[in-house]
Amino acid sequence: MNLTSERNMSLDAIVYHSEENKSVTQAIQYSKTHDSSHRFLAYKNIPALLNKYSYGKKALDYGTGTGYSAQFLLEIGFDVTGVDVSKEMLLQAQVNYPHLPFHQIQNKEIPITSDTFDVVFSSFVLFEMGSEDEIVSYLKEAKRVMKENGVLVAVTGSENFHSPSKNWLSFRTDFPQNLNPKSGSLVKLYHRESDMEFTDYYWTEADYRNFFTKAGFHLEEVIYPLGEKDEPYVWCDEYTCSPFIIFVAKK
Template identity: 25%
Template structure:
């Protein structure tokens, strides 16, 4: 019998309660302010259909829904979607979905992929597959926003070791660059005192490589923004690469 293929890091870590514990202090106020600016920039029509692709526990999809839009949130983590379902209503839907699979819902006027929810896959070709699936779910003339870290700046500023205490858990974080990936190792003792080890791996994608992906997916790059205030991207100083794309 062939051995089972190794589990992808995100399929276990994102479903762990310790993932949500580590990141419980994420700045919701900053996220909502960013989304408000993004909506003013994109000015969707009131009847627009929006997709939050890799929606996590649904906080961004919920905000978009509160602005009056019909919103769908998709994420590969069953635990996250189970949590998000408490917010669902007639115009806010959540489903478990792997972005490497064709989308069964749509078409959408806008697709959002926010807060570095891309570039996780071991096989680089899967990035293009995911983008092609998203493009296929966009209406002609529809737009997609991909919010990614500024890779070069992130690598230059990488903090090699850090300790964070959240509730009763001390997380030991180790960061390094390895084989085209920015890697964060997460080590801690769980509530039963057992040592645990998880990883986060994000491919170190340059703007040029993203642009190559976009061409292969049939998406046209409209603009690159550099932060959550939507200022123009500067490769030397911007913390983010926020791509605005059009089908």
């Protein structure tokens, strides 16, 4: 998510597509989104999915941002490495999680040899890219570093994520650019828990399916995580409609 706050800050969250010169102050600001209800909802199915589809424990957090998702993978039993485009985000990741290895993506290439990882995890990255070519290139690079039986799990926004008609617990979406968006158009939301605004690119499930196919992946499963009554949050529309979509793809 591209971030702006009322203090006129601008930043790519969980970055693949971003400017490289992001300030450390902005990276610290983004860390405020770590302990948030939206991550609980987006990530709650991930342990079961990885247990179902992965054959090993070596994982890459592809677009780690300030490191939360890398730490998440570590806590569920994976040997994890985080990579990101932004030097400043990685510096903050190293402050947040000094026990984890992080590396900077250079020229859109992951600085790791091919056929290395059992799992590649992509969290809130795909909707940061505004063209088919960029997304397909990103996915192909994920495929390159995966082992032959590796799995890619990608979490991104659903088609309803930015809908102004939805009432989400974590987000406000009543912005004019969110009315009738087209594939690849910019959309906007406000994250209540961190007091930040984000801009993203709108893509449909059909768009994403096409991108995975063009990158040479085989989609195994598509999940829309929903809120439940026995969880630690009182959800709003999340009980019946998911703001997120999870793609599980095999090499």
